[in-house]
Amino acid sequence: MKRIITMVFTVAALFALSAAAQSAAPSFKLMDVDGQPHTLDQYAGKIVVLEWTNYDCPFVKKFYKTGTMQALQKKYTGKDVVWLSVCSSAPGKQGHFSSEEWKRRMKEDGVKASAVLLDEDGKAGRAYGASNTPHIFVINPEGKIIYQGAIDDKRSADPATVAGARNYLVEALDALLTGKPVPVSETKAYGCSVKY
Amino acid sequence: MKRSVYTLFLLSAILLTAAGRSEEARSAVHVYTASERVRPGQRVPVAVQITVADGWHTYAEEPGDSGMPPSITIRGPDGLEVGKWRFPAPQTFTDSVGTSYGYEHQVVLLSELLIPETVPDGTQIQLTADINWMICRDICVFQTGSQTVLLWADTGASMAPSSEWKQLLEESRWNARSMKKK
Numbered sequence: 001m002k003r004i005i006t007m008v009f010t011v012a013a014l015f016a017l018s019a020a021a022q023s024a025a026p027s028f029k030l031m032d033v034d035g036q037p038h039t040l041d042q043y044a045g046k047i048v049v050l051e052w053t054n055y056d057c058p059f060v061k062k063f064y065k066t067g068t069m070q071a072l073q074k075k076y077t078g079k080d081v082v083w084l085s086v087c088s089s090a091p092g093k094q095g096h097f098s099s100e101e102w103k104r105r106m107k108e109d110g111v112k113a114s115a116v117l118l119d120e121d122g123k124a125g126r127a128y129g130a131s132n133t134p135h136i137f138v139i140n141p142e143g144k145i146i147y148q149g150a151i152d153d154k155r156s157a158d159p160a161t162v163a164g165a166r167n168y169l170v171e172a173l174d175a176l177l178t179g180k181p182v183p184v185s186e187t188k189a190y191g192c193s194v195k196y
Numbered sequence: 197m198k199r200s201v202y203t204l205f206l207l208s209a210i211l212l213t214a215a216g217r218s219e220e221a222r223s224a225v226h227v228y229t230a231s232e233r234v235r236p237g238q239r240v241p242v243a244v245q246i247t248v249a250d251g252w253h254t255y256a257e258e259p260g261d262s263g264m265p266p267s268i269t270i271r272g273p274d275g276l277e278v279g280k281w282r283f284p285a286p287q288t289f290t291d292s293v294g295t296s297y298g299y300e301h302q303v304v305l306l307s308e309l310l311i312p313e314t315v316p317d318g319t320q321i322q323l324t325a326d327i328n329w330m331i332c333r334d335i336c337v338f339q340t341g342s343q344t345v346l347l348w349a350d351t352g353a354s355m356a357p358s359s360e361w362k363q364l365l366e367e368s369r370w371n372a373r374s375m376k377k378k
Contacts, residue, residue, distance in 0.1 A: 056335065057335075057336060058330065058336055058337065058338035059264075059336075061338075093334070094334065094335045131261060131262075131293040131294060132261070132262060132293070155259075155264055156264050156267060156328070157264055157328075157330055157336075157338040158267065158328045158338070158340075190262075190264070191262065192262055192332070192335075192336045193261065193262040193291050193292060193293040193294065193296075194292070194293055195292075195334075196292045196293070
C-alpha cells in the first residue's frame, strides 16, 4: 500500500513539473514594457523562444554581462525567431521593475529580444511551470514545446563557464531551423528560483 | 541650518559605511591544511570553510531546484593533485518553486592534496585557492574568493594535524560525522 502511495505521489510530482517537451504550449496574453499586448497565438507559424528572466539574478547576469544572451537574441531574431523574455517577479520581489526602469536596463545591456513581457501575477510562469531564471522554452511553428530547460550544461553563475558550455538552446534552434530533430528536448533548468 | 545639513550628510555617510560593511560580511571563505610542514609525495588534508551570515545559505554538491554548488580550484606546484571534495549532509530549503539543499551559518568541505615528490626539501610551497559560491536568502548573490596558503616542504615532517585543524573539524562536526559512519 505504502508503495502505491509513493508511486501515485511520484507520478503527481512528475505532472507538477514544467510544461513537458512535446506538449502544446500554454497560451498567454502579456504586456511588454511599453504596454503592448503579446499573445502566443499572434506568433503562430513562427518559432518562439520564451526566456524566463530576472536581471538581478546572478545566473541571468552570467549570460547578459558577458553579452551571450544578447548575441543569441540578435542571431536568432535575425532568422525570424520570436524571442520573448518573460519576467514573473511579483511586485516588491527581486527583478520587478517599473516600465521606465525596464527600458533603462534593456538599453544599458543592449537587450535584443523581440520583447520583454511582464507577468507580475505569475500566471504565465505557472502555466509553463517556469521554475528558474533563466528557464527556456522553445516553441515550434505548430505551437508545441520542443525544448524546455536550461540554456546550457554549466550549472553555475560564474561568467567563466559560458565559454565551452554545451548550449542546448542553440542546438534546439539550429535543429528546428534546418528541419532536423531536436537532440535534447528536456533538461533540468538551473539558476535562481522565479520570484513569484 | 547649514549645520543640520552637515549633520545629515555625516549621518548618511555613516549609514552608508555601515551598509557597506554588512555587505562584505555576508559570506567569507577560508582555506586550511592539516599541517603547515608537508612531506613531498604525501597527501595532506585540505579544508575550505564557507561562513554565511544569518538568514543566508549556501549550497550542497547537489543543490536541488535552485542554486549552485561551490566550485574550488587549487593551483600550486607542477604535479599538485587535488582529491574529490567531500560535502557534509545538507539541510533542506523550500521556496515557491521547489526544494534546494545547502547550509546555514557555515560549511566545511574536505579534500586531500598530493604534494608532488618533485618539490625540493626545505622550499616553500605556494597554493592559491579560487572559490566561487552562491549565497541565497530571498535573493541570490554570487561570491568569489581567493586565498593563498603557504606550506613548507619538509621530508622529516610529522604530518600530524595541527590543533587549529582539529578544532576546525570539531566545530564543523566532521569528527562526529566520520565517527558515526564507522
